[in-house]
Structure formats: structure tokens, C-alpha cells
Amino acid sequence: MSIEGATERWVRTGGVELCVAELGDTARPTVLLVHGYPDSKEVWAQVAARLAEHFHVVLYDVRGHGRSSAPKPLRGGFTLEKLTDDFLAVADAVSPGKPVHLVGHDWGSVQAWEFVTVKRTEGRIASFTSMSGPSLDHFGHWIKKRMARPTPRRAAQLLGQGAKSWYVYMLHTPVLPELAWRGPLGKQWPKILQRVEKVPAGDYPTASLPQDAAHGAWLYRDNVRARLRRPRADAYAHAPVQLITPTGDIFLSPRLYDELEQWAPQLVRRSLPAKHWIPRTRPDQLAAWITEFVTANEDTAAGVAPRSTAAGGPYADRFGGQLVLVTGAAGGIGRATAYAFAEAGARIVAVDRDAEGAARTAEMARLIGAPKAWAETVDVSDEQAMEKLAEKVATEYGIVDVLVNNAGIGMSGSFLDTTPEDWKKVLDVNLWGVIHGCRLFGRQMADRGQGGHIVNTASAAAYQPSKALPAYSTSKAAVLMLSECLRAEFAGQGIGVSAICPGFVNTNITSTARFAGVSADEEKRRQQKTARLYGLRNYPPEKVADAVLKAVVRNQAVVPVTPEARGAHFLSRFAPRTLRAIARMEPPL
Amino acid sequence: MASAAVSAVSAPQSELTAQLRGFREVQRLAYACAEAVAAQLKPGVTEREAARMQRDWLRERGVKDWFHLPFAWFGDRTAFVNFRVPLQFFPTNRRLKAGMPFILDMAPVHKGFTADIGYSGCLGLNPVHDKLLADLEPHRELILREVRERRPLREIYEDVERLMTRQGYANRHRAYPFGVIAHKVDRVKERRWSPHLFGFGTQSLKGLASDALHGHRDGWSPLWSPYTFSDHPPQPGLWAVEPHLGFRGTGVKFEEILVVTDSRDPEQSAFWLDDDLPHVRRWAEEKSA
Numbered sequence: 001m002s003i004e005g006a007t008e009r010w011v012r013t014g015g016v017e018l019c020v021a022e023l024g025d026t027a028r029p030t031v032l033l034v035h036g037y038p039d040s041k042e043v044w045a046q047v048a049a050r051l052a053e054h055f056h057v058v059l060y061d062v063r064g065h066g067r068s069s070a071p072k073p074l075r076g077g078f079t080l081e082k083l084t085d086d087f088l089a090v091a092d093a094v095s096p097g098k099p100v101h102l103v104g105h106d107w108g109s110v111q112a113w114e115f116v117t118v119k120r121t122e123g124r125i126a127s128f129t130s131m132s133g134p135s136l137d138h139f140g141h142w143i144k145k146r147m148a149r150p151t152p153r154r155a156a157q158l159l160g161q162g163a164k165s166w167y168v169y170m171l172h173t174p175v176l177p178e179l180a181w182r183g184p185l186g187k188q189w190p191k192i193l194q195r196v197e198k199v200p201a202g203d204y205p206t207a208s209l210p211q212d213a214a215h216g217a218w219l220y221r222d223n224v225r226a227r228l229r230r231p232r233a234d235a236y237a238h239a240p241v242q243l244i245t246p247t248g249d250i251f252l253s254p255r256l257y258d259e260l261e262q263w264a265p266q267l268v269r270r271s272l273p274a275k276h277w278i279p280r281t282r283p284d285q286l287a288a289w290i291t292e293f294v295t296a297n298e299d300t301a302a303g304v305a306p307r308s309t310a311a312g313g314p315y316a317d318r319f320g321g322q323l324v325l326v327t328g329a330a331g332g333i334g335r336a337t338a339y340a341f342a343e344a345g346a347r348i349v350a351v352d353r354d355a356e357g358a359a360r361t362a363e364m365a366r367l368i369g370a371p372k373a374w375a376e377t378v379d380v381s382d383e384q385a386m387e388k389l390a391e392k393v394a395t396e397y398g399i400v401d402v403l404v405n406n407a408g409i410g411m412s413g414s415f416l417d418t419t420p421e422d423w424k425k426v427l428d429v430n431l432w433g434v435i436h437g438c439r440l441f442g443r444q445m446a447d448r449g450q451g452g453h454i455v456n457t458a459s460a461a462a463y464q465p466s467k468a469l470p471a472y473s474t475s476k477a478a479v480l481m482l483s484e485c486l487r488a489e490f491a492g493q494g495i496g497v498s499a500i501c502p503g504f505v506n507t508n509i510t511s512t513a514r515f516a517g518v519s520a521d522e523e524k525r526r527q528q529k530t531a532r533l534y535g536l537r538n539y540p541p542e543k544v545a546d547a548v549l550k551a552v553v554r555n556q557a558v559v560p561v562t563p564e565a566r567g568a569h570f571l572s573r574f575a576p577r578t579l580r581a582i583a584r585m586e587p588p589l
Numbered sequence: 590m591a592s593a594a595v596s597a598v599s600a601p602q603s604e605l606t607a608q609l610r611g612f613r614e615v616q617r618l619a620y621a622c623a624e625a626v627a628a629q630l631k632p633g634v635t636e637r638e639a640a641r642m643q644r645d646w647l648r649e650r651g652v653k654d655w656f657h658l659p660f661a662w663f664g665d666r667t668a669f670v671n672f673r674v675p676l677q678f679f680p681t682n683r684r685l686k687a688g689m690p691f692i693l694d695m696a697p698v699h700k701g702f703t704a705d706i707g708y709s710g711c712l713g714l715n716p717v718h719d720k721l722l723a724d725l726e727p728h729r730e731l732i733l734r735e736v737r738e739r740r741p742l743r744e745i746y747e748d749v750e751r752l753m754t755r756q757g758y759a760n761r762h763r764a765y766p767f768g769v770i771a772h773k774v775d776r777v778k779e780r781r782w783s784p785h786l787f788g789f790g791t792q793s794l795k796g797l798a799s800d801a802l803h804g805h806r807d808g809w810s811p812l813w814s815p816y817t818f819s820d821h822p823p824q825p826g827l828w829a830v831e832p833h834l835g836f837r838g839t840g841v842k843f844e845e846i847l848v849v850t851d852s853r854d855p856e857q858s859a860f861w862l863d864d865d866l867p868h869v870r871r872w873a874e875e876k877s878a
Contacts, residue, residue: 331754331755331757339837343837357755360756360757361757364720364757364836367716367717368717368837508754
């Protein structure tokens with residue numbers, strides 16, 4: 001099979017014939033994609049199609065894989081030196097005289113680390129994006145360092161990676177791996193990928209898989225033992241490196257890259273909550289990051305000062321370039337959350353019914369690191385308006401990666417004083433707003449099939465009953481349960497759902513809250529009194545925003561934030577009667 | 590002594606202007622010092638060095654006493670990040686780096702007249718800092734307008750805070766002692782020996798204490814705070830007003846003297862002592878540009 005729209009050619013080098021495919025305008029910068037094991041260049045099909053819009057994209061089957069011929073004999077034919085010869089031959093054929101941007105996945109990345117750290121390729125590589133494939137030399141040093149001084153932590157890291165590498169030991173046994181791949185394993189492999197790795201079904205893996213996997217075993221046998229025993233001491237990268245780490249990789253520990261800055265000084269880190277086969281499961285995100293990195297390095301080469309490729313925030317590796325939509329973003333927790341994502345380099349859509357406040361949030365977000373930020377004036381309780389928003393966001397800005405359903409209003413007063421209108425109002429915003437958000441944007445995320453995350457702002461009132469807040473607590477308890485159910489439903493699709501339960505946070509919610517059953521003057525007085533009490537408590541919304549980002553990174557289910565919220569959460573499980581006693585207390589208003 | 594400015598207000602016009610001229614001169618001197626020191630700041634200078642530069646510059650020009658000794662804050666200390674105790678206001682060994690915001694705050698006493706000023710700047714380009722500084726302008730207008738309306742100080746404080754929240758910023762003057770947005774300043778007797786206590790000149794502290802005592806009897810306070818003791822209309826005299834914005838590790842303030850009189854004419858009842866100050870000029874330039 002071949003990749004749609006690609007022109008193919010053959011490159012002869014060192015006794016083998018390599019099958020090289022090209023897409024896109026040859027006048028553009030060249031991006032060279034190298035596949036891993038057991039794969040062929042078709043693993044890149046989706047990423048290549050996306051990159052071809054901006055670049056001259058080149059893929060080739062590594063020797064012995066896909067339609068490239070295998071060296072004879074196989075033993076000794078797959079050394080990193082020979083693979084480097086192949087790379088140089090391909091690069092010279094497709095981009096004579098101009099350096100290429102390398103991208104490698106799995107063994108493609110292992111090879112590419114060799115290309116980018118040996119002398120003879122200097123000037124041929126403009127940048128390198130590595131995913132799921134460490135340099136064997138760096139890996140060797142990593143092991144030696146941990147063996148030499150095995151502190152408990154280092155020993156644990158060593159054992160952890162040792163267990164993850166089980167397949168490497170298997171591949172070193174003679175003949176058996178070949179038999180397995182050509183027999184039952186080869187037949188079952190597509191199903192295993194779908195079930196274990198969540199790789200979508202389709203025209204991948206290709207028919208050549210058993211052959212690729214059998215030949216590719218020699219990649220391990222020819223290189224792993226030799227390099228791990230005697231790693232090169234001079235394996236320094238001579239081109240800028242972008243490292244994309246899938247955090248759910250079952251073959252490689254993220255700890256492997258802990259000291260990578262030492263080998264690659266201009267390192268840009270990215271992380272992605274996904275499993276090993278990210279070129280198949282997350283093509284959009286990869287294409288976006290590769291495009292950004294290649295463009296930035298092209299600009300540097302052309303003497304244009306580039307926008308810094310990574311923002312400075314603590315989670316910049318995770319959220320850089322992602323699209324984040326926050327509702328209720330004109331103030332309080334929503335605004336602080338939008339800013340925190342902006343600091344991490346995300347693109348922001350600030351949604352609020354207060355147009356001026358939303359615009360302000362977007363403006364400040366751009367100032368502190370968001371590459372782009374937009375304001376949208378929408379009332380989340382308005383179904384039609386939300387549908388319009390979802391459509392507009394999808395067509396103009398893209399598919400939302402992180403959705404924060406934060407908009408909410410306060411409502412206090414005894415149950416008997418709360419009118420049906422009050423109930424309708426609070427449920428419309430606090431519950432229906434969240435439902436609309438999850439429904440519309442969750443659908444888009446699920447349809448794209450490349451993961452995402454939904455954060456719903458619930459409240460400590462979701463599990464702390466109170467006679468003063470019946471309507472509000474009910475709406476927030478519904479949000480909490482909705483989040484839990486949704487989390488279960490979306491788990492299979494790589495979409496995380498978190499519920500945040502802030503507690504008493506110093507925001508504007510107090511001065512707009514409705515107090516049922518009292519006169520307007522009394523309501524005003526109570527609003528002021530509550531605002532003052534919350535001011536005395538003075539828990540900043542910025543800390544809640546940090547908790548939101550952390551919840552997304554760790555995919556936490558329920559996150560109580562303030563100490564009182566955490567305390568109540570603890571009591572709700574172990575001493576619910578205490579909470580019931582607290583529920584009877586009169587608030588000091 | 591403590592009520593010198595107040596009596597000046599009710600004194601004949603000529604004497605009033607003479608007194609105000611004295612205050613205006615020392616405020617200009619302080620701002621000139623801030624601009625001179627800011628121009629000398631370069632990467633690697635510490636807060637202590639910057640504070641010493643201010644002190645030396647003013648001493649050379651005849652300043653012997655202080656309302657408070659000069660402060661300098663760099664980087665996220667301009668927003669008082671993680672400030673818990675007042676000792677953290679004092680200059681540290683933090684070094685200035687390119688792009689860092691800084692604030693110079695000094696209160697010299699010269700020929701018996703007190704100034705208290707705050708100067709915000711940044712080393713090189715910092716769009717966030719520029720935005721914050723530009724957003725301080727409506728606060729200057731708001732404070733003057735509401736003082737002229739004779740609104741209780743506590744309510745003005747809350748309005749300023751509300752505006753900051755709407756702008757998306759945190760109120761950082763809340764970190765000052767008593768959370769004050771302003772405090773009264775006055776004439777100070779010149780003594781041969783003028784010691785200071787925790788960075789504050791004893792003469793000025795004495796004035797403030799005596800104001801506090803008198804005010805306590807009459808129901809006002811020389812400290813303009815968010816608390817009930819500031820729940821009174823503006824008291825005639827000179828107020829050093831210092832709104833301070835904070836936004837994610839960047840803080841910006843100005844501080845200058847607001848003159849409050851007991852005149853019935855709104856224009857004359859309150860006015861800024863001087864409109865020819867660096868931040869005001871900057872806003873005017875931005876508008877004309």
C-alpha cells in the first residue's frame with residue numbers, strides 16, 4: 001500500500017533499496033519522518049497528510065521494513081552506522097544542500113538520536129522531534145549512573161524501566177520472535193493494538209507487518225547490547241531537539257529523559273497523555289507541535305527572532321498550543337484559570353455573558369503567553385447560543401482540548417423561601433450550562449477521537465449539605481455526579497473528566513448571589529456581609545486555577561481545593577453525621 | 590505641628606500656596622531622584638543597592654529626615670508575592686534582571702516638608718508591566734472624583750478595589766500595614782538628630798500618632814484603610830495616595846499627594862498636588878500617540 005497523494009522513488013544505498021515517499025511542495029522546508037518497530041512508513045500517514053499543508057514531507061521505509069529491501073545477511077546489517085548511511089542517502093536525494101527537519105517515533109527516534117549526535121551529519125539536520133525513543137547512548141549512561149549509585153529512588157527507576165523493557169529481552173532470543181511474528185502474533189497484532197494501545201482500526205498495520213517485525217528484531221540485536229555496554233561519551237545533539245513524551249507509554253518511563261538537557265542544550269519538552277502509538281492516536285497534536293517547532297527553527301535560521309516555542313509556566317510542556325475554553329471567564333476562578341492556561345502557552349477562548357470582562361480576560365491572556373486568545377459573549381444557560389458557540393469554535397478556532405465549565409451563580413435562602421423562578425435560574429446556569437458545555441464540546445472531542453479533558457467546577461457544597469444553600473448545593477451535587485458519570489463514559493476515549501470543589505474562595509460570586517426570601521435591602525446587606533467574610537477568608541482564585549491545571553495533568557476525578565473543602569470531603573466519607581450537624585447551623589449573616 | 594497643613598488650609602490663600610509649594614518641591618525632588626536612580630539601574634543591581642542609591646542621591650541634595658527610608662522592590666516582590674510579615678518590605682539582595690519590573694518608593698523630608706512617592710518601572714521590555722501602568726490611570730481619576738464627592742474613605746477604598754477586580758488585578762496595597770491605600774503626611778519639625786524606627790522617621794511617626802489620637806476623638810483616622818475606622822468623609826490635609834495593582838508576579842503603583850481642603854467649591858475641595866509627574870506625563874504621551 002502507499003500513502004495517498006505521495007510520489008514514490010527508490011534510493012539505493014549500501015546494498016539496499018529504500019522506498020521513499022514525498023508529499024507537499026518541494027520548495028518548502030523538508031520534514032523527514034522516520035518510523036519505528038514494528039512499523040513501516042505508513043504509521044505516519046495521518047501526521048504526514050497534516051504536515052504536507054505546510055512542508056515538503058518525506059517518509060521512507062527503514063531497511064528491511066515495508067517495501068525497502070533487507071540487507072544480506074541480516075545479522076550486522078542493521079547497525080546504527082548503516083542506518084545513518086541510509087538517512088544521509090535519503091536526505092541528499094530529497095533535499096540536496098539544505099538541512100532537513102527530522103521526526104522520529106520509537107526506533108525511528110532511536111536512530112534519529114544517532115543521526116543528530118554524530119559528527120558526519122552536522123549541517124544536514126535543522127531540527128529533531130523525538131517521540132518514544134531515547135538515544136541508546138543516553139540510555140546507557142542513564143543505566144550506568146543508576147547502577148553506580150543506586151539510591152532507593154534510582155533503583156526504583158531502574159527496576160521500573162527494566163520491567164517495561166521485557167520485550168527487548170524477548171527479541172534477543174534467536175528464531176522464536178521471527179516465528180511468533182510470522183505466525184500467531186503477526187495475525188493478532190492489529191487486534192492487540194486496538195485493544196491495548198487504543199489505536200483506531202483502519203488500514204494500519206499494513207500487510208508487510210510480519211516481515212517488518214521479523215527483520216526489525218535485528219535492530220535490537222545489532223545495537224542494544226553493544227551501545228548499552230559502551231555508550232558513546234560524546235553523544236551531544238548538534239541541532240535543536242523537541243521531545244514529545246507520551247505519559248501513558250507502557251514501554252518507556254518518562255524518567256528516562258530526566259537529564260536530557262545535558263545532552264541536548266536547546267531542548268523543548270512536550271508531554272501528552274497518551275499511549276505509545278501517538279502518530280496513530282494523536283496526529284493533530286503532533287502535527288501542530290512539529291509545525292510550530294519547525295517553523296520556529298526555520299525563522300531562527302532565516303534570522304527572524306522567533307516567538308519562543310514554549311511558554312514559561314510550569315505546565316507549558318503539557319498545554320503549549322492547546323485550545324482551552326473557559327466559561328465564566330470574566331472574573332474569579334474562570335479568569336484565573338484562563339490566565340493559568342495562558343501562562344502555560346495554551347490558546348484561550350474566554351466565554352462569559354459579560355462581554356467586557358471576557359474581552360479583558362482574552363487581552364490579558366495574550367499578554368502573559370497565550371499565542372492566541374478570543375472572547376465570546378454567551379450565556380451558558382442559553383441552549384441555542386451554546387450550540388452556535390460550539391459551531392463557531394469548531395470552525396474558526398479548532399477542536400477544544402480542555403473544556404472548563406466554570407460559569408455559576410450563587411443562591412442562598414431556605415427551601416421554602418426559594419421560588420420556582422429561583423430554582424430555574426440557578427439550575428439553568430449551574431447545571432444546564434455544564435450539561436450544554438459537556439454535550440456540545442464533549443461530542444466534538446469524542447468525534448475527533450484524540451482525547452481531551454473536561455473540567456467542571458462543582459463546589460464543596462456538592463457534598464456538604466446546608467440549610468442555607470438548598471438550591472445551590474443541589475445544582476452543584478448534580479454537577480459532581482454528572483462529572484463522575486461522564487468520566488466513566490469518556491474513559492475509553494481518552495477524555496478525562498474532573499470535578500473541582502473549591503470551597504470558600506474570594507471571588508465576585510458573593511456580590512451577585514441571590515438571597516431568597518429577603519427584601520432587596522437585606523439582600524444587599526447580606527451580599528456585602530458575605531463578600532466581607534469571603535474577603536477575610538481570602539483564599540485566592542489563582543490557587544484554584546493551579547488545582548485545575550494539576551487536575552487535568554493528573555486526570556484527577558474529584559478535587560477539593562481549600563482546606564475546608566478537603567476536610568468536608570474527608571468527613572463526607574468517614575463521618576457524614578458531622579456534616580449533617582454542620583448543615584443545621586445558621587450562617588453568620 | 591501635626592495640624593500645620595490643616596491650619597494651612599484654612600489660612601489665607603497666599604500662605605496656603607507657599608506651603609503647598611514647599612510640598613510640591615520636595616515631591617518633585619523625590620520623583621527626580623526616582624528617575625535618576627531608575628536610569629542607573631542595570632542587570633545585577635540588588636534592591637539594597639537601589640535603596641542606597643536613592644538615599645545617597647537625596648542626602649546629597651539636603652534631605653536629612655525621612656517619613657520612611659527608601660524601599661526598592663524587584664521582580665515578583667513588586668506584587669508582594671508571599672509577603673507575610675512587614676519585615677519583608679525591606680530591600681533584599683535580589684538582583685535585577687532584564688524584563689523585570691521594579692518599584693522605588695521613598696518618603697524624604699526636606700526643609701520640614703514631607704513627600705511620599707512611588708515610582709514603577711521595568712528594565713527593558715515588559716508588555717504586562719506597561720499594561721498595568723496604563724490601567725492605573727482610571728484609579729487616579731476615580732479617587733479624585735470620589736474624594737470631591739465627599740464619599741466615605743472606606744467606600745472609595747472599596748470602589749478602587751472593585752475597579753481593580755474588574756480590570757482583573759489584585760489589590761496589593763492591602764499588603765501594606767493596616768491595608769492602607771493612603772495615609773496623611775504633614776510638616777515635620779527639623780531637628781539636628783532625626784533617628785528612625787523600623788525604617789520610619791520618629792518625627793513623622795510622632796505626627797502620625799498625634800493625628801491618630803486627635804482623629805480618634807473626632808471620629809477620623811490618618812490611615813485610609815478598608816476598616817471601619819476609615820468610615821468617614823475625607824479629612825482636610827495632605828494624603829499620600831498609593832493604589833497598588835498586582836497581576837501574577839508583576840506589581841505597579843504610583844504614590845503622590847492629594848490635597849484635601851474644606852472648600853465648598855468641588856474643584857478646590859480636593860486636587861492632586863502636582864500634575865507634572867512621570868506617570869501622568871506617560872499617560873498623556875500614550876494618549877497623544
